[in-house]
Amino acid sequence: MGHLVRARRDHYLPGDTAEAVIRAVRVGGRLTCLSLLSMLSVFVLRHRALHVHLPRNASRMRSPHDRRRALSSRTRRGVRLHWLPLINPPGKSACVSILDALAHSVLCQAPRAALATLDSALHQGLVRMDEVADMFHALPAKYRVLFALLDPRSESGPETIMRLMLRGLGCEVKVQVAFEGIGRVDLLVDGWLVIECDSRGFHTGWESQERDRRRDILLAARGYTTLRPTAKMIIDEPELVLAAVKRALATRPR
Template structure:
């Protein structure tokens, strides 16, 4: 494990030959951070890891998934898994300050038993546990997008997904039924769910002769492209997109480009636009 993602006890550091004075100097010089009593991390460790250890547990759920670049849309906050015997919980910003209550919107505590155990030197939970926690902490459609993304990137497979849902209450089974690893981004997953809710048929990552792959093909005629600023903001890319749109029009397809930001933050407006297009087609307009 990379030292940036490792946690040491004082005993661990002594066993590695640092010495008591060496530990003190490492903290004073900023090489090590004493997150809480007998828990040290490298100063280069992600801040969220240090904050979770300072509270008294391990990083999990949405906070860990964001750190791993797994798609997460819902809110912020620090999510910490707590051992059943946890005590002396501290503020994530100050190890001398007790944690107010048993969590808040800023600090979400998870007390459920872990599915998989990691070594004592790991300040995070296993990805399988983080995904299980994330299903419970998000609206269903956001959870679908998160799990789709983890599947598409190969971070988990069907056995891990089965393990996640075996540990969850039966009410979450609908989420599993909606998963599709073909979605190349979280916004594609969200868009797909809007299409499904509108009662239309669809397919993902369809290859059209002379054009290439498109994100979604709806009812056999509407091509929906989910554009992110990262890949579609340059003028060169916009010209390329327009050439694709023209080629699609020549083949009888209608192209609708929706930005990732619109899908994530204006879902009602996007869903209304989709219904308008489908209604126009069905009405012969």
């Protein structure tokens, strides 16, 4: 039998429990929001704090690093507490449900980042669209406008963010468009501009670059123009990417 970890008084967890889960239980709650979603390989734009859900009657909260120290303004640094009533009863789990984690992530992120997280969870089949619709009814009404912007066909967080940036420009954007003899492209803008959101995991190595360049040449032969911003550019330099897109759109030959 494996050893146990004493997270706090009367709370023991298996020795192989993830450290973030142990720290959340030590505080006095359950792991949630970006902390839990990142563990499940759901896209989150920024993740630094420990996100913990607490019941309304929570008491005797402790430092996530030391169960002997009370949670104070000093020991609370790096901890984000969530008090929203849960959608799904967690039972004895040390984590909230993924639907509750997604609900909390909407409150914790800017709209584009929240939509990228939701698209990621939907695309991976971790939740259904009808469940997400119900989730939005549990959130303040001002967030419900986001539901219409979801698209589970988006295969990555940066792709969702890029799609929303393009919509902000008033462009017509189609997602995951298939071209005979070439394959699918991430985004097709105004019927002629192809945007591929490249990530390190799928576009490294000479063979991958050769394949990508061949696709671009084949698309060019059919009258399409391709832009390939990296995921890092989309996230860290959105103004640069948008400037390139605007210039391309403005200079399209008639």
